[in-house]
Ligand code: SF4
């Protein structure tokens with residue numbers, strides 16, 4: 209038999225809502241998603257929550273727990289104080305559909321706007337064997353589970369709806385970085401594209417995205433900063449600039 213704990217859960221839809229109080233049994237080893245399931249089973253069967261794997265791999269159960277963007281299935285109840293109230297709210301950056309479910313289609317739009325992998329013409333499947341050395345730097349980015357916690361956290365869009373059209377966000381900066389580091393990607397302008405069309409310049413390296421990534425991807429240090437550095441090198445380095453001027457003459 210577990211102990212009763214106090215929870216507060218946001219309930220509502222796009223027209224508005226409010227926090228509701230719940231006293232729920234908590235057992236050893238449980239995570240926040242277990243508590244949501246218990247609320248559904250015993251008190252509010254209509255409480256909406258998106259989830260799938262309960263193993264930190266599908267990226268569906270993103271929510272804000274005591275104001276911190278987290279995966280519900282990976283947040284252990286043992287990480288809270290014994291008498292601490294746990295408040296669960298939907299991701300703030302995306303529009304609410306109902307209760308804890310938000311409309312994350314912003315991210316799918318940004319995915320579509322990110323130029324796809326472009327293999328060189330004439331290379332047929334099987335002709336190029338990838339070596340470990342080829343993927344050493346970029347394979348970290350492949351761990352992304354598309355939970356969009358980083359997208360939800362970045363202040364550029366979290367408090368500024370008006371920046372959304374211009375800003376692809378950290379998840380897509382690392383996608384661009386991954387392709388930039390890909391030995392077979394034929395596009396040579398990934399960095400320039402990120403600067404000109406993905407809003408890389410809006411990022412002021414606060415690193416909040418890195419802090420919330422459940423896959424511990426070093427989004428800022430290993431993805432964003434190398435992309436920025438090389439864009440700065442090419443665009444603003446006075447020697448490169450002078451060289452370009454001279455060559456053009
Ligand atoms: Fe989630 Fe990390 Fe991928 Fe961002 S980079 S979507 S936080 S797994």
Ligand code: F3S
Nearest residue numbers: 362411413414415417
């Ligand atoms: Fe945003 Fe991450 Fe840059 S939180 S400002 S994308 S370092």
Ligand code: FES
Nearest residue numbers: 261262267269281
């Ligand atoms: Fe899949 Fe939480 S349910 S990541």
